[in-house]
Amino acid sequence: MADTVCRLNGSLIQHGPCNDRVYVIKLGSQDIATTIHSLDSLVGEHHYSKVVIKTPSRARKQFLDVGFIEEARIPGFFPAPDDCLFLSRFFSLKRMEEQDLPTYEQIIGHCLALGMDPEDDTLPPRYAIRACNSRDAEDLARLYASVFPSYPFPIDNPTHIRTMMEHDTRFYAVFHDHGLAAAASAEMDPPTGTVEMTDFATSPAHRGRGLARRLLSMMERAMTGQGMRMAYTIARAGSPAVNAIFAHSGYRFGGRLVNNTHICGSLESMNVWYKALV
Numbered sequence: 001m002a003d004t005v006c007r008l009n010g011s012l013i014q015h016g017p018c019n020d021r022v023y024v025i026k027l028g029s030q031d032i033a034t035t036i037h038s039l040d041s042l043v044g045e046h047h048y049s050k051v052v053i054k055t056p057s058r059a060r061k062q063f064l065d066v067g068f069i070e071e072a073r074i075p076g077f078f079p080a081p082d083d084c085l086f087l088s089r090f091f092s093l094k095r096m097e098e099q100d101l102p103t104y105e106q107i108i109g110h111c112l113a114l115g116m117d118p119e120d121d122t123l124p125p126r127y128a129i130r131a132c133n134s135r136d137a138e139d140l141a142r143l144y145a146s147v148f149p150s151y152p153f154p155i156d157n158p159t160h161i162r163t164m165m166e167h168d169t170r171f172y173a174v175f176h177d178h179g180l181a182a183a184a185s186a187e188m189d190p191p192t193g194t195v196e197m198t199d200f201a202t203s204p205a206h207r208g209r210g211l212a213r214r215l216l217s218m219m220e221r222a223m224t225g226q227g228m229r230m231a232y233t234i235a236r237a238g239s240p241a242v243n244a245i246f247a248h249s250g251y252r253f254g255g256r257l258v259n260n261t262h263i264c265g266s267l268e269s270m271n272v273w274y275k276a277l278v
Helices: 031-047 058-064 103-113 134-147 158-167 212-227 240-248
Strands: 004-009 011-017 023-025 050-056 070-077 082-090 126-131 170-178 179-187 193-202 230-236 250-261 268-275
Touching: 004 031, 011 031, 023 031, 031 058, 031 126, 031 268, 050 058, 050 250, 058 070, 058 230, 070 230, 070 240, 070 268, 082 250, 082 268, 103 250, 126 212, 126 250, 134 158, 134 179, 134 193, 158 170, 170 212, 179 212, 193 212, 230 240, 230 250, 240 268
Parallel strands: 023 050, 193 230
Antiparallel strands: 004 011, 011 023, 050 082, 070 082, 070 250, 126 170, 170 179, 179 193, 230 268, 250 268
């Protein structure tokens, strides 16, 4: 069961037992001390083992003073200008231990050595790419359900996908002979001009054909046309292919969120990548 997305003192948060954490997706204008007190109360009530906050760097000191640490940073994320920090606080030693640390370090080391490698956007024969609409929600949900045993948001629910489409999220997909082969989404935040490139999934039968790279390229062009100036992603640290896609596409590494997200059946660390679109 997916975690709950709600408001807490004006901040947009996600929390619940699936990820065993509180994630402050968008920090509100409430006094920082009040926000910290509310987060502490929520953690105490549910015994969560991690809190992660996406915040402007100007609020950094107040969070660090109560035990948060900086795990990742996206320079120039906010138009003030100001950097975006991912600040985390752990309430369990086990949550801080990365069993797959050598693998994560090997993957990121390899990706940082790759450099940008623009790819031909031409699709293989019998494939087509386009933006999705509400009529595609059922197919998108089925694809996500088949690819991810678990996911931090309920994208295996067509109603949830339609709700996302009604707001500031755009889905894009690659079709093979009219069947869905791969998909991804772009979650826009117009006030900051930023967009999260996320929800990448490719059916096992269609992997190895560069479909995700082509989706990302199309999404970047579309988001630039929508006025977005900065793109970022939070990618599985243990996936060589996903991280290589962003490295090859000119994204920069911003840091790793330790044991952050329940995806594909277990808690995994996540890498933050970012790229200026304009």
